[in-house]
Amino acid sequence: MTAAIAGFSPDAHAHAHAGQPGTVDEAVVDELRSIGASYRRSYKSFPASSLVPVAHYQIQMVASLRPKNQPVHVRTSLLAHMAEMAALAAILLSIDLGDQEQADAYSDLGYQVAKEIQSPELCALLLGGRAFGTSYGGDPEGGLDYALAAVDAAERGASGRMRAWTHAVASEMYSSIGDEHGFRSSLEESRTVLTGPMDDERWGGISWFDESKASAYEGSDLLRLGKYEEALPSLDRAIDKLAPEMLRHRCMAHIARAEAHSGAGHVEAACLDGHAALDLVARIQHRETLRRVGDLHRKLRPSKSAAARSLGEHLIDVRSALAAAGRAA
Structure with a gap:
């Protein structure tokens, strides 16, 4: 799949065939994106073993629709769906199922696609997800590198909720290396963004992020810093x-x-x-x-x-x- 990314870029042949047989109907693409959003929301409560095959099938489906041959707006939407499904598979394989090698493969695929379509939202999502796998895999400093890269990507045009989430991810990575100032400043920034206007129609993340999740991050961060009693009210x-x-x-x-x-x-x-x-x-x-x-x-x-x-x-x-x-x- 990663090797196929080179074939996703549009060219003169693709534009010449716009509207010809093989062009995907925009209504079909809209329905596909809606289905993908429901799968991302399903992360809240569905078993990992049920969602990973679904995400993989969606990636294969997009590839079968030959994004290269589609009009640019259809191609971009199809590839955004592919990147979202790759992010979903990666996080499930990494944290839920413990298969980091496969998780990294999906993450690499999704990130390359996100860069191909120049999506700050999806670049931030993939980099933030990679932070967890890297940190949990024994490299907390590397996890912080990914988290800060996610923050930078989000600041280049991601949705408000994605920006808030990346700062929360950075707070966890800071706490993992014992940096209390970094944790507190990142979490404060996350909450500040959450209090501002939200453009949730642009949210491309997995599940959801709100104040309840910010409290969960705060409690977990304090736990990592050994502040057990202080962590309890946040987790409550x-x-x-x-x-x-x-x-x-x-x-x-x-x-x-x-x-x-x-x-x-x-x-x-x-x-x-x-x-x-x-x-x-x-x-x-x-x-x-x-x-x-x-x-x-x-x-x-x-x-x-x-x-x-x-x-x-x-x-x-x-x-x-x-x-x-x-x-x-």
């Missing part, structure tokens, strides 16, 4: 405000609050949030959260409490269920 607000259908985001907020409670010495509360996170992992297959619950249980196990033992049993059940689901697939 996030869990209270996150929409019920945002299962993936609620899952991550619960495991973050569990880790904060654990760091603060609140064993029972940590176990309760661990159970809540596992309930959601079973529904959406978020393996990064599963890994974090495993780490949490190992920290709580020395307490020898009934709550910790119960969390361990729940962890085994969810691991077994996900393994069975993987074999069935």
Whole structure:
């Protein structure tokens, strides 16, 4: 797919055939983009194993429509859809399914397409997504590099909500390297942008970003900095405000609050949030959260409490269920 990008650029032959057989109807393209937006929203609550094949199929479909041979506005819209689906596949493969090599391949494809159509919105999205995979893969400084590149790309013309999101991503990357000033200034900038006018018809991101997510970022950032008690109110607000259908985001907020409670010495509360996170992992297959619950249980196990033992049993059940689901697939 990446090698095919060179064939996406328009040329005189393409323009000469505009309106001829093989030209994609604009109504079809509009419907395709609408479907793509629904898939991106589905990130909130659909299992990763269900969405990755859908995103891959959409990429193949766009390639089959020969974007090179389309009028420029149709070609641009088709390729934007391809980049959005590549971003969706990349984030699911990286954080949910733990396949970083495949995630990077989709991310590279999406970024090259986003640059081809000169889209600040999609360049920012792909760079921000790459920040997570790089940081979680053991290179937090590299993750910050990607996050700051995403901020720069967004400032060149992305939607307001995308600009706010990239600053929140930068806040997480700063907290991952222990830079409290960078974290606080980036998150403040994110919230400042959120209070301004929004042009949401241009939003090309995955799922959604709003004040509830900003609170979740704040709590998780403080957790990374070891400020456990300070993190708890932010995570409380996030869990209270996150929409019920945002299962993936609620899952991550619960495991973050569990880790904060654990760091603060609140064993029972940590176990309760661990159970809540596992309930959601079973529904959406978020393996990064599963890994974090495993780490949490190992920290709580020395307490020898009934709550910790119960969390361990729940962890085994969810691991077994996900393994069975993987074999069935």
